[in-house]
Amino acid sequence: MENGMKPLEAQLAYWLSRQTARTSVRRVGQLGAAVGSDIGVVRTENQDRAVVVQGWEANGGRFSVAVVADGIGGMRAGGACASLAVSGFIASICESANFRDSSSDWMMNAALSANEAVYNKYYGDGGATLVAALIRHGKAPCWMSVGDSRVYLETEQKLQKLSTDDTIAGQLGRNAIESPEQGRLLQFVGMGSDLQPHVHELESKLSGRFILVTDGIHYLSKYSSCMDKIVSIASDSGVCAKRLLELSNWCGGHDNASVVIIPLSDEEDSISAPSAGFIEISDSFGDGQFFLGDLASSSLRNYSKSRALPNKTLSNGAAGDLSEKEKVVTTAKKVRSKNSAVKKSSIAKSNVANEPQLIMEFPNKRK
Template sequence: MTQSISETSPASRGDAFQETVATWLSRSVPDRAQNQCFDFPAILATDIGLQREENQDRVAALRLSAKQGSQPIIAVVVADGMGGMRDGGKCATLAISSFFYALVRHRHQGLEQRAAAAIAHANDAVYAFAGGRGGATLSALLFDAGASPVIINLGDSRIYACGKGVKVERLTVDDSLEEAVGGHGRELLQFVGMGAGMRPHIRSVPTGAMELALTTDGIHYIDADTLASVLFHAPEQKAASDRLSALARWCGGHDNASIALIDLQALSTQAARGQDGGIQIWDPFGTMAISWVCDVSETPRPQAVAAPEVAPIKADAEKQGAYRKGRKGARRPSKKTGQDPRPRKEDVQLEIQIEKSPDIKDGDDDSR
C-alpha cells in the first residue's frame, strides 16, 4: 500500500524517511534468511539461532545515488540489540534507520565526517528512545568511489578482512572490559544509545583488502581459528555465509547469528559505472527501492512512502535495572550528552517501492 506524507515541515519529512526504513526493517520475517544481492556484491544473512525467542540482530545495506550518473555512496551495517536491556530489537532497528538517514543528510561531506555524523545521530536517536536503558552494537562499512573505504565499530560486533585463500585479519577491537582495558569479562563499555561519552572507532580499510565480513557475536563466538579457516577455504561468499551460519547452529546456536560479506573489488567496479539516481536498501529478506526526486534547488522532500503493515516503533516507559546483552552488560552513562549530535533535518522527496528479493531463502541446517 502507499501512504501519502502531507506534513510541510522539513523535520516531519526527515522523520518520515527514517520511520519508513525502521518500519520496513521491523516487518514480520522468517527466523532465517539469506539475500544474495545480485546487483550488489554482498551477501546478507541472519539466523535467530536455537535458544532465542526473538531475533534482535539487524543487517542492512544502502546504496545512494543523489542523481543519475553520480557515484553511489555505499553502506553495509550490522547491529545487535542488547537483549538484556530494553527493547534490543527496536534499538537495533533504530540504530540502522537513523544511521542511514544521517548518511543521506550528510551525503556531501567527506567519508569519515559522514561516518562520525551517522554514528552520532544513531547514538542520539537510540538514547532518545531508550534513555540509556537499551542499546545496540554497530559495525559498518562506508564506501565512496575515489576515497578509501571506511569502517565504523561500536560495541562487540566485528569486522574481518578476508577472502578465498587470504589470511583473515580482524580489523576491530571489542568495546568490552577484556579487550578495551585488559580486564576480565565481556561487559560492554560502549554501545549505540549510551548517550554522553561515546567514542566510535573509525578507520580506513587496509589497502589491498579483498573482502570484508561483518559479524554479530552469534557468528564469531565460535573458535577464532575455526572461523578464520572457514573464511579462508570457502570458494565464494555464499558458501562462507552458509557454512558459518550452519556452524553457529552446530555449536549450539546460543545467540542470533548474522553476517554481511562484501566483495570490495567488485564494489569498486560497480561504483565506477554509477547507478540511476535513487536509494536502494537491502536486508536478508528483501529490497526496498526509493526514487530520488529533487526540485530545481535540489532540496529533497518526502512525497510518498510504501509501508508494510507493521506496527511502528514506540517508546515504552518501563524501566529495567539490568543492562545485559546475553552474557554481556553495559554501563549506564551518568548524564545525557551536553551537545546535540542530531543533524539538521532536510527535506526529502521520496517514492518508495518494496519488493521481495527473488533469491530469498529461509535456510536449512545443512552446510554447503
C-alpha cells in the same frame, strides 16, 4: 515525523521491524556481497539487523554501505533499538552523500546520529551494538564500530580482526570472554553523549572483503580457527555467509547470528545515476527501494528498473548449491496519501513530496 524522526528514518525503521523468517541468506547481486541472519537455536526473537545499502552521491558516483546491529539483551526492546540504530545510521549517510567528502566524517556523523535516534526513544534504557563498512568509488574503504559486534578483513585468504570489542576483555586484548564481567559493554549505541565511535580508513588500493558479524558468529573464534577456515575456503560471499550461520547453530546457536560480507572495491565502479534520488536496501529477507522526496520521477524509476539485478536467496540445502529458488521482488507498492497510515502505524504522515517512497513487497510477511 514520529518522535522527531526524519521521514527516511521512520520508514527504514518500519521496514526493518517487519516479520521475517527464522533464517535466510541473500546475495546482493551487483556488489558481490551477501547478507545473512539466523535467529539461532535458543532465542525466540531475532534482535539483529543486517543490511547492505546502495546509493548515489551528489556527483553521481555510487556508494555502498554495510551495517550490522545487535540489540542489547537485558535492556528494553533490543530489536527496536537495533532497527532505530540502523535506520538512523543510513539516513545520516544519505545526507552526507549530498555535501560531505570525507568518508570518516560520513561514518562518525552516522554513528552519532544512530546513537541520538536510539537515545531519544529509550533514554539510555535500550541500546545496540553497531558496525559498518563504507565503499566509495575513488576513496579508501572505511569502517566503524561500537560495542562488541566485529569488523573483520579478509585478504589473500587470511582473516584479520580490525575492530576492538568495547568490553573489558576486548580492551585487554582477549579474544574470548573468561567471565560475565569481562563481557559487559563499555559503550553502545543509545547510551547518550559519552559515545566515542571507532572510525578508521584502510589503504585505498587494498583488495579483499569486509566481514561484519554479531557475537552470535564471532564467538566461534574461540574454537581454534573455525572462522578462518570457512572464510579462506569459501571465496563466494553467499556460501561463506551461509556456512558461518550453519556453524553457529551446530555449535549451539545460543544467540542470534548475523553477517554481511562485502568486497572492498565496487565491481561496477562505472555506474552512475542521473540523480541521487533513491537508495536500494537489502537484508537477508528481502529488498527495497526508497525514493527520496520528489526526485522519484518516472525517468528515475525506469532507470532503476532497467539496471536492477535479481538477488539470490540461498536455499536451506547444501551450502554449495547456489542455483535454487531465486527470489525476485516483482510487486511494487508505495505510500500515496500524505494522511494514510502504513499498516496502522503513524509513521508516514508527512507530505508525500518530502517522504522517501518505499517500493517493494515483503516476501516473508505473514498475512
